[in-house]
Amino acid sequence: MSRPLVVIFATIALDAAGIALIFPILPGLLRSMAGTEDVSALFGAMLALYAFMQFVFTPVLGVLSDRFGRRPVLLLSLAGSTIDYLVMAFTPYLWLLFAGRAIAGLTAANTAVITAYIADITPEAERARRFGLFQAFFGAGFVMGPVIGGLLGDISLRDPFLAAAALNGVNLSIALFLLPESHRPERKPFDWRALNPFAPLRWALTFRALIPLLAVFLLVSLVGQTYSTVWVLFVTDRFRWTGTDIGLSLGVFGALVVIAQAFAIGPVTRWLGERGTLLLGIACETVALLILAFAQAGWIAFALIPLIAFGGIGVPVLRSLQTNAVDRERQGQLQGVIASFVSLAAIFGPLVFSWIYALSSPGWTGLVWIVGVAIYALAVLIVLTVPNNAGQRP
Numbered sequence: 115m116s117r118p119l120v121v122i123f124a125t126i127a128l129d130a131a132g133i134a135l136i137f138p139i140l141p142g143l144l145r146s147m148a149g150t151e152d153v154s155a156l157f158g159a160m161l162a163l164y165a166f167m168q169f170v171f172t173p174v175l176g177v178l179s180d181r182f183g184r185r186p187v188l189l190l191s192l193a194g195s196t197i198d199y200l201v202m203a204f205t206p207y208l209w210l211l212f213a214g215r216a217i218a219g220l221t222a223a224n225t226a227v228i229t230a231y232i233a234d235i236t237p238e239a240e241r242a243r244r245f246g247l248f249q250a251f252f253g254a255g256f257v258m259g260p261v262i263g264g265l266l267g268d269i270s271l272r273d274p275f276l277a278a279a280a281l282n283g284v285n286l287s288i289a290l291f292l293l294p295e296s297h298r299p300e301r302k303p304f305d306w307r308a309l310n311p312f313a314p315l316r317w318a319l320t321f322r323a324l325i326p327l328l329a330v331f332l333l334v335s336l337v338g339q340t341y342s343t344v345w346v347l348f349v350t351d352r353f354r355w356t357g358t359d360i361g362l363s364l365g366v367f368g369a370l371v372v373i374a375q376a377f378a379i380g381p382v383t384r385w386l387g388e389r390g391t392l393l394l395g396i397a398c399e400t401v402a403l404l405i406l407a408f409a410q411a412g413w414i415a416f417a418l419i420p421l422i423a424f425g426g427i428g429v430p431v432l433r434s435l436q437t438n439a440v441d442r443e444r445q446g447q448l449q450g451v452i453a454s455f456v457s458l459a460a461i462f463g464p465l466v467f468s469w470i471y472a473l474s475s476p477g478w479t480g481l482v483w484i485v486g487v488a489i490y491a492l493a494v495l496i497v498l499t500v501p502n503n504a505g506q507r508p
Contacts, residue, residue: 119244121293122231125188125285126248127255132195132281133222134259135274136202139267146271147208160215162461167219169457173315176226176449184231185295191224192289196282203275225456226449233437233445234296241437242388245430246379250372257368297445318451323439326496330392331432332455333493337399337486339463341422344471344482352479353412363416370423379427388431393497395428400490407480407487435500 144156179187198221202214229248236244266273318324349355349363383391402421409415433452440448467482474481 116235117292118235118294118296119232121288122228123247123251125192125289125293126228127251128281128285128288129192129195129222129224129228130252130255131259131262132199132255132278132285133218134256135263135266135278135281136199139263139271139274143211143271144208147206147211160212161464163212164215164219164222165457165460167216168222169454169461171220172226172453172457173447173451175224176230176447176451176453179227179230179297180444180447181299183295183299184227184234184297185289185293188224188227188231188293189286189289191221191227192282192286195221196279196286199275199279199282203272203279226453229433229449229452230445231296233449238434238438242383242391242431242434243380245433246375246427249426249430250375253368253371253375257365257372261365315451315454317447321439324436324448326500327432327436327439328451328455330493330496330500331429331436331452332459333489333496334396334429334432335456335459336463337403337489337493339459340403340467340482340486343464343467347471347475348406348479348482349412349415351475352409353415355412359412363419366416367419367423370420371426374424374427375430378424379430382427383431388435389497389500391431392428392435393494395425395431396490396494396497397425398422399425400487403483403486403490407483409480 140160144160148156175187175191194217198214198217202211202218205211205214229245232244232248233241262277263274266277318328345363346360349360353359355363379391382394386394398421402418402425406415406418409418436448436452437445467485470485471479471482
């Protein structure tokens, strides 16, 4: 593995760990600052604000990286994250905490720049595997981050922010001294209209080969929000899991995602092709969701975790199909669009699925998983309209 790839994967893992560090303590910090125990509305608003900022600014960072290069945009983003976490570590004001989360959402939009960097230095035949490694390192950071953040939060609610700032400082130093530029900046005059966050979306939707791939990506990302939104509620209500049970399930899931993304995608893609691998991933998760909806024993839910984790192999393959459909000079713009779709799912998914769960939970808590199955059924119909050579440029 080349040095730039090692550095970018280290950047991904550290960035994810820094983001995830503060997840376990945010509700507690909101309670202490707002002076109330009922912070569900505040917490939901904060999550929505973070996702909204990613949605708006991810395409912008992608376009800027196409114009000025990946490295300077990534460095500015990491520097902004470091300063932001320091502000949140010391502020006594609730409004400034919200402003900090908004800035954190903006700087977290650097996913578009990182994925464009990977596309720059990777041959088309290797992209599915390397995007799988991207998911694996990102997942590894998210596995470590909440555990460390929870431990530090028991000492002080502010310590996780300081740890996140330190991690981002290390990340910035690594990128500053070890990461080379991967993309030659464009020499033509810069069109400031390209900073319109909806301009890349309009461009992508006029690119006929991308429309079905982006539609499937949005649907898959939407189903992915069911786990983060209702998993804890579901296993607590139906199986009476303790906090230890829930933490163990999330840790096992994260570890299995890393293994599946790192080692399964290459062999499965060579065996089934990219479209076949995508369909296999959707099929695995669909089976898991159906069983989960009707499961009456906690061990069944735990036994389904490997199947759900393996189902994630479809996402990096889908990314590979999308990048193969676009020329090198537009990879940053494309990755910005893709990341915006993720953010769009992160804005509306929790609102929709938590509403469905709240309405159905007095009678049957499994309805939300059936809704996920229905969304996947629609995704499969779209995938079947995509030719086997989809994503290959003429």
